Each structure stands twice: as C-alpha cells, then as structure tokens.
Amino acid sequence: MIEIRPLEGIPEVRPGDDLAALIGDAVERVGGLEPGDVLVVSQKVVSKTEGRLEQTRDRMAVILREARAVRRRRGDFVIAETEHGFVCASAGVDRSNTPGDDWVVLLPRDPDASAAALRHGLAARFGSAPGVIVTDSFGRAWRQGTTDVAIGLAGMRPLLDLRGEKDSRGRPLEATVIAVADELAGAAELVMGKARGVPAALIRGYAAPEGEGSARELVMPPERDLFP
Amino acid sequence: MIEIRPLEGIPEVRPGDDLAALIGDAVERVGGLEPGDVLVVSQKVVSKTEGRLEQTRDRMAVILREARAVRRRRGDFVIAETEHGFVCASAGVDRSNTPGDDWVVLLPRDPDASAAALRHGLAARFGSAPGVIVTDSFGRAWRQGTTDVAIGLAGMRPLLDLRGEKDSRGRPLEATVIAVADELAGAAELVMGKARGVPAALIRGYAAPEGEGSARELVMPPERDLFP
Numbered sequence: 001m002i003e004i005r006p007l008e009g010i011p012e013v014r015p016g017d018d019l020a021a022l023i024g025d026a027v028e029r030v031g032g033l034e035p036g037d038v039l040v041v042s043q044k045v046v047s048k049t050e051g052r053l054e055q056t057r058d059r060m061a062v063i064l065r066e067a068r069a070v071r072r073r074r075g076d077f078v079i080a081e082t083e084h085g086f087v088c089a090s091a092g093v094d095r096s097n098t099p100g101d102d103w104v105v106l107l108p109r110d111p112d113a114s115a116a117a118l119r120h121g122l123a124a125r126f127g128s129a130p131g132v133i134v135t136d137s138f139g140r141a142w143r144q145g146t147t148d149v150a151i152g153l154a155g156m157r158p159l160l161d162l163r164g165e166k167d168s169r170g171r172p173l174e175a176t177v178i179a180v181a182d183e184l185a186g187a188a189e190l191v192m193g194k195a196r197g198v199p200a201a202l203i204r205g206y207a208a209p210e211g212e213g214s215a216r217e218l219v220m221p222p223e224r225d226l227f228p
Numbered sequence: 229m230i231e232i233r234p235l236e237g238i239p240e241v242r243p244g245d246d247l248a249a250l251i252g253d254a255v256e257r258v259g260g261l262e263p264g265d266v267l268v269v270s271q272k273v274v275s276k277t278e279g280r281l282e283q284t285r286d287r288m289a290v291i292l293r294e295a296r297a298v299r300r301r302r303g304d305f306v307i308a309e310t311e312h313g314f315v316c317a318s319a320g321v322d323r324s325n326t327p328g329d330d331w332v333v334l335l336p337r338d339p340d341a342s343a344a345a346l347r348h349g350l351a352a353r354f355g356s357a358p359g360v361i362v363t364d365s366f367g368r369a370w371r372q373g374t375t376d377v378a379i380g381l382a383g384m385r386p387l388l389d390l391r392g393e394k395d396s397r398g399r400p401l402e403a404t405v406i407a408v409a410d411e412l413a414g415a416a417e418l419v420m421g422k423a424r425g426v427p428a429a430l431i432r433g434y435a436a437p438e439g440e441g442s443a444r445e446l447v448m449p450p451e452r453d454l455f456p
Binding site for chain 2: 098144184
C-alpha cells in the first residue's frame, strides 16, 4: 500500500529561507522519515527560497527570455521549451502566489540540484535520505487540464524500465518504460493543491527505481520528438 | 492522507467473465469499500471481459481501422486518434497480455459505460458506490515514458476546476483546471504494474470532484488543440 501525506503548516517562504528546515519541521509533525520515503515539493516554494523572483510589467518579455524556443503561440498563450528542455506553458513563468501584482516566479535554474539540496538537508536531520521530486503543473497535448510532473529529482531514477520483462504469457511487454516520477508527482498533487497552500507531500510505501537520476531523462530527445 | 491499495488475486479474465464480481472479491480481501473510495481498473481486463479481442496477422490494419485519424507515423509507430477522441500510440491496439501471439486487445467501445457497469455492480454488493476510473498507459508529447491516464470513468468528474479561486494573496490562480482523474490513474499505476499482473487498485481518502462526468471531458477540443 502507498500512503500520501500532505505536509501542512509550511509558512509562506521568502528568498534565503532554509526550505529543508521548514520541510523538515513539517515532516517531523507527521512522524519523521522512513527508509524509502519520497518527498514531493512544489516548484513554487523551491523557486521562491532560491530567489527566482522577478518584478516586471512585461511578463511576456520574461517568458520569451526564459524560453529556449517557442513551440506554439496563440496571443498571450505561449507553449515554450525551457532551458532545461521542458515544454510547458509560459516557460514556467508564473504570476500566481507571487509577492505582488507585478512579480513573477521563474523555474529553478537547476531543479535536480534543488532536489539534491533538500535530500541532503533532510538526510542530515533524520538520518535517512528520501527520494526528492520537485514538481510543476504542466498542460499536455491533446488532453484538458494540468497534471503535476517532475522537473527535478534526487535519490531515485525517474523512469521504470520494464524492457526485457515479459507479460503473463511470456510475450514482451509493450509501453515498457513508465514515467513513475511523473506519476508520483501527480499523486502528490492530489493532497497538495494550489488553493490549499500545501507545498509538499510525503509518499510512503513505493519502491522508487534506485540510482541517481535526473528529471532531464524525462525530456523526449529531439530525434524522437514527433511534435516539435 | 490518501491510501492506494493494490487489488491482488484477480485471475486472468476471459470474455464474458463477471468483472464486477472478480473485483468485488478482491475488494473484500482488502476490507471492503468506504464512502468516497475510487476504484481504478486497467483497460486490459475491461476489454477482455467485454470480448474486445481480435485474432489477426496484421496488427497495423487493425490499428488503422480503430483510428479515426493518424496524427503521426514513423514506420510501425503510429500516433492515432481513437473513435473516443483519445490520442495515443497504436490507437490503443495492444499485443501484450493477449491470449496468444496473433491476438490483439482493443480499447473498450464505451469506457465510461464500462466504468458505470463496474460502479453499479460494486454498489449492489457493498451498498456503497465508488468512483470508478478505467485506465490505459499513454505516451506523451515531449516527455519520455508512459503514464496511466483515465479513458473511462463513472461517479465522479475528471477535472477539478479552480477557476475563480484565489491564491494566498488574492490573485486568480493560474493553471486552474487540474486533470485529477489522470493523476488518480497514474497514482494507481504505482501499485498495479504491467509485469506484476495487478489490474486494479483502490484509492481511499481523496475527495473526488462530485458529479457524473465522462473521460471525454479530458479530450482537448479541436479548436484548442495546438498539436493536430
């Protein structure tokens, strides 16, 4: 059985705040860490503590600057490829939950490093290093609504590769690489929620693929991208 | 807290099997249903019990017949739009976990109706009607790996609409429609797994959006589809 706990009571964060300490306090309130736990944390609080905030009257200029490429544009709606390789609306430049009307929050520069820093901070405090996933809400081609996906991670691999495994009749499995980090991110969103102000969750009971991975493994390489 | 339980011990199913009874037995083994539970079940067992199996030496012909439109094709790899409106590889025509080498499994004709039938069957047995989601593993544009998504549902709505809600500073929320049915589907996949042969899961502790929805609400309407 998998359990997903919201990590409540984390205050509004500001640049320079010690996010590992604030999340650690919330983890302590739900009883601490167990081996194999996965911590999921919203990009927004990571970006804010890292000072990835900007005051601007021209959000579109910031979006176009943060974008490595614009994939589609319809008026103010831009689907862009970020410097990390992620394809998402507005290159991840967000106006909600900012310090004020003319502020935007940018994606972390290196979300894997952000995840690793949290992992190490929590390991130092609890003696057990969780997998860590930094998430953001992305739209999808062909489907309505956003789902949370992994944009950074540490202490686990993002993909579960079943190639070579067989079905119950001995035939090779199709659809054999599963983006478990994205499924964990979406699962955690169910207890977090933008409006509820819960920026993190703890997932227990899932044996994440072992190793030191990167969320960049989730980016489709250009040669396989049929929707450039 | 959300809990996700695998529903184990469901045998290999055949056309005509009473899936609600088989799943009901598995639900009983984990202690029965509670109000608000969401049952997630893999498309494969739904399709098989509904007889959506076909013997063929030409899978591509079946794929092209099941497709309403081919969106992209590279050799044997076809991204197709199904009759339901879903965009996925091979129009959902699958070769793994079939009765034999020259068999394929098709998507259910009406996955919402499949979900509703399961919901009613379980309600009759347990006196409590769960939300039901029928899932399949879909690839995504721009991202590696599959995630499980909802292709049918009953007893809930697939989208959580936060439009009109405010962030902690009173500004309207961005990315305000969340595809919670897809997040629930992906969360359940974490305990199901193709190789493990667990075709269903029970999710407890999530207050799904109320109402009678359809998985077709998750399909991006053509006028908003920027990746035709």
